[in-house]
Amino acid sequence: MRFSRNLKAFGFAAAAALAPLAATGAQAAGTVTVAVALDPGSWDPIDTFIVDWASAATNIFDGLTSRGPDMKLKPGLATSWEFLDNNSRIRFKLRENVKFHNGEPFNAAAVKFTFDRLLGEEGKKGPQQSNYNAIERVEVVDDNTVDFIMKQPDPVLLTKLAGYGGMIVPPKYIQEKGDEYFNTHPVGTGPFKFVEYNPKISLSLEAFPEHWGGAPKIDKLVFRMIAEANTQIAELQAGRIDIATLIPFGLAPTVEKSSNLNLVSITGPTTVALRLNTKNGITKDVNVRKAMIMGIDRDAIIKAVLLGHAKPIASFQADLSFGYDPNLKPVPFDLAKAKQILKDAGVPAGAPVKIDFRGNDATFREVAQAAAGYLQALGLKPSLQPYETPVLLNDIIPNGKTGEAWHNAWGGWTFDYDNTAYLMYHSGEKWNPYDNDPKLNTLLEKQRSIYDVKEREKILHEIGRYVADQALEIPLYNQNTIYGVNKRLQNFDPPADRRFRFTDVTVN
Missing domain, CATH: 3.40.190.10 (Periplasmic binding protein-like II)
Structure with a gap:
C-alpha cells in the first residue's frame, strides 16, 4: 500500500x-x-495536565497514594486509609517524620493546605480542580491524620491522589514565596x-x-x-x-x-478512534456506522503504518484500563458484508464522509489516508480535513462542527474507563457534541456512585458493550508507549x- x-x-x-x-x-x-x-511552563501540580510535567515532577512530589509501573496502588505519604460514615468520609493516616526539600515538616496541615488551595481560587486557574471536585473539604484530625469529607462518591479518587493535582505542596514555602515563584522553583517531598x-x-x-x-x-x-x-x-x-x-x-x-540502545515498546494508555457524527450526514444511521467499522482493516493499518507498535481495540480503552472487557472483541474486517449493509441502508454510491484530524500529527495523517482508502473501496467518497490542534479541540468538536468522522486520541494515566467514557459519552460534555442518550447517562452516573470494585466493573463492561452496539466510534488501536533507552x-x-x-x- x-x-x-x-x-x-x-x-x-x-x-x-x-x-x-x-x-x-x-x-x-x-x-x-x-x-x-514539551515544557509545561509551570511545575505547580495544579497548573497542568501535560504528560511531560508528570515525567519530571513525579520525582519532585509525592501524593498520599502511589502507583508505579506495576499499576498497583500503594501507600505514599499516607500509610493507610479507611472509609467511614457510609463512605462519606475517608480517613488517611499520614507518614511521620517526612520533610519537604526546604526542611519544612510534612503533616496534616500540609495536606489541608494542598487541597484547600487546589479546590479554591488558585485551583480555579488550572485544569486539575475538576478532577477532585467530589471532595467537599479536608479536616485535620491530628498532626498525622486527615479526613476527606466527600460531596459525592469518587471511586477513582485514590488513584488520582497518586499524581498530578493531588501532589502535596509545602504551605509555608508557598505562602512566603508566592504562587508565581513556586511555578518555577518547585519544592516537594519527592x-x-x-x-x-x-x-x-x-x-x-x-x-x-x-x-x-x-x-x-x-x-x-x-x-x-x-x-x-x-x-x-x-x-x-x-x-x-x-x-x-x-x-x-x-x-x-x-x-x-x-x-x-534498547527500544522499549509497551502497552500505553493512549487509544485512537474515529468518533462518528450521530446527528448529521450518513452517519446518523447506526447501520452505516457499523458498516464503516467493518469496512476498515485496522489490523493492516497497525502493521503497515504503526509497524506493529499498537493493538486493535473493541472499545475506547487499553487492556490495562479498569473496566476493560476481554470478552468484547473488535469487529472483524469484512468489506463485502459492509457493502451489503450500506446497500440495505440505501446509501448512494459516492456519499461524502469527511474526516477531521489534527494536522500536526504526521502518524495519524498516514492512518487517516489509509482509512480513507478503505472507505473509498466501500463505495463512499472520503475527504480529509486537517486542523490546527487547538482549533479542532476547542472549536470544531465541542461546537458540533465536525464532518462525519473526527480524530480522537485519548490517554488517561488513571487507567480507568470512567475517565474516558464519562467525558466522551455523557450528554453535555465537551467531547460529546451530538448525543443525549438517557440510558447511557444513567449507566455513566451509576458507576460513579459505587465503590464496590466488582459491581462497578460490571457496569463499565455494560457501557463498553452499549457503546459498541451503538457504534459511536470506529475504535482503531491502542498505541504503544515507546522509549529509546541507553x-x-x-x-x-x-x-x-x-x-x-x-x-x-x-x-x-
Whole structure:
C-alpha cells in the first residue's frame, strides 16, 4: 500500500541522516538525562495536565497514594486509609517524620493546605480542580491524620491522589514565596529536589538523601525539552541523553539496531478512534456506522503504518484500563458484508464522509489516508480535513462542527474507563457534541456512585458493550508507549504512562 511505502521511505531517510552520529558518551557519572517534548511552563501540580510535567515532577512530589509501573496502588505519604460514615468520609493516616526539600515538616496541615488551595481560587486557574471536585473539604484530625469529607462518591479518587493535582505542596514555602515563584522553583517531598530551571531548555534536579523511601542511587537528574523527534534520537545515539520519549514509529528500527540502545515498546494508555457524527450526514444511521467499522482493516493499518507498535481495540480503552472487557472483541474486517449493509441502508454510491484530524500529527495523517482508502473501496467518497490542534479541540468538536468522522486520541494515566467514557459519552460534555442518550447517562452516573470494585466493573463492561452496539466510534488501536533507552541504565522500569520515578535507577 502506498501509505506504507511512504512511511518506510521516511524511516530509511531519517536513519541514513542519523547514521554518522557516533555513540560518544558525554554524560557525567551519576547523572541521568531524559528528553521530553514539551515544557509545561509551570511545575505547580495544579497548573497542568501535560504528560511531560508528570515525567519530571513525579520525582519532585509525592501524593498520599502511589502507583508505579506495576499499576498497583500503594501507600505514599499516607500509610493507610479507611472509609467511614457510609463512605462519606475517608480517613488517611499520614507518614511521620517526612520533610519537604526546604526542611519544612510534612503533616496534616500540609495536606489541608494542598487541597484547600487546589479546590479554591488558585485551583480555579488550572485544569486539575475538576478532577477532585467530589471532595467537599479536608479536616485535620491530628498532626498525622486527615479526613476527606466527600460531596459525592469518587471511586477513582485514590488513584488520582497518586499524581498530578493531588501532589502535596509545602504551605509555608508557598505562602512566603508566592504562587508565581513556586511555578518555577518547585519544592516537594519527592526523591529529587529542584536545582535549576531554564524555560524551554532544561530542568535540573539532584538527589534528596532524606527521602522517606530511601535515597536515590544517582546524583543528578536532568530533563531536556527537545521537541523534534529526530533531534531526540540523534542525542540518544550520541550518548548525550539516556531516554528519548519521542520515537516515531518509522524510526523505531533505527533505535532498535543501535548497539548502545534498547527500544522499549509497551502497552500505553493512549487509544485512537474515529468518533462518528450521530446527528448529521450518513452517519446518523447506526447501520452505516457499523458498516464503516467493518469496512476498515485496522489490523493492516497497525502493521503497515504503526509497524506493529499498537493493538486493535473493541472499545475506547487499553487492556490495562479498569473496566476493560476481554470478552468484547473488535469487529472483524469484512468489506463485502459492509457493502451489503450500506446497500440495505440505501446509501448512494459516492456519499461524502469527511474526516477531521489534527494536522500536526504526521502518524495519524498516514492512518487517516489509509482509512480513507478503505472507505473509498466501500463505495463512499472520503475527504480529509486537517486542523490546527487547538482549533479542532476547542472549536470544531465541542461546537458540533465536525464532518462525519473526527480524530480522537485519548490517554488517561488513571487507567480507568470512567475517565474516558464519562467525558466522551455523557450528554453535555465537551467531547460529546451530538448525543443525549438517557440510558447511557444513567449507566455513566451509576458507576460513579459505587465503590464496590466488582459491581462497578460490571457496569463499565455494560457501557463498553452499549457503546459498541451503538457504534459511536470506529475504535482503531491502542498505541504503544515507546522509549529509546541507553543500555547504561540499570533497574529502569519503564512506565506505561511516562510517569518516571528514578529512585532505584543506576548507571554503568
